[in-house]
Amino acid sequence: MASQTRGLYKGAYYALFPQVEATRPPVAPIPVARELVHRAQAHDVLPTKLIRHDDTNFTVSARRPHHHRLFMTADGRYTASYVLEAIRQTTLLLSHTELGVPLGHHFVMWDMGHRLDAELPVLDTASAGLTLDVEVTDLRRRGAVPAAVALEMTIRAAGRAVGTGSIRFNITSPAAYTRIRGSLPTTSAPGLTAALPAPVDPPTVHHTRACDVVLAASRLPGRWQLRADPTNTLFFDRVNDHIPAMVLVEAAQQAAGLIAPRGRFVPSSSRMNFSRYVELDQPCWIEARQDTTENGTTSVRVTGHQNEQLAFVIEFADTAAL
Incomplete structure (x- = not known):
């Protein structure tokens, strides 16, 4: 209880005195403060503990929710979104507490991916979560603060390795982020989000x-318009000036499910590249193409275009498509 109280006070302290962040990153409390993983609600925080082994190797424990609208299928299996969100939150926690990234700096994600060699075991106890063994494989700093980072992860469940994860991203200060955005908004404002088209069923x-559906039908097969409900706190739990990357991941999963055999696709691996921000007030078009190899692997390649420019590519594969 004392450690939880210290974590809450520490979060309040940094909120009141943000200048402290530039000189000293916060220490990861147990349980992990939501600010350290960029979530507004404590129940959305996945990491529970971080252990430092040396300057480049760490272990993060992450919980598995018993029920979740996006992270679990109706039959109780965990989606790719869960694994990828665990990777993302692990990255944020490690960056803030161990690599010296101040709160308030911006993360610009370029690549992320995962692979599961075995299905996650059934969650039978409250402590049966994941552990992610993290290695910092590339770190470039601008002064004391990282400017570019790459991480590789081994994912373990019930004490055994079940897969891997990876992520590559840049970090910018608030001032640099404003310059990158140029004339584009850096905060959300009333009227910034485009009117939502009707969702697919x-x-x-x-x-x-309907608020969890991020695709709207178009006139072309294998093509949809992205829709993201800003009132859905699963997608927008804090101020955003563009569509969050995890919304794009969810859109790709939904598109893959619409074209995959038998209407269900729970990918065991992913590769994704984000080349530009997807803006809130402009239509983004999602296209998906499915392929099945001779060995039975089903793959789906999903792309997103906005203003006729490629914004992201997400490739999913499943060695045992359902």
């Missing part, structure tokens, strides 16, 4: 709520 993408 939620059951077709294995959801029950």
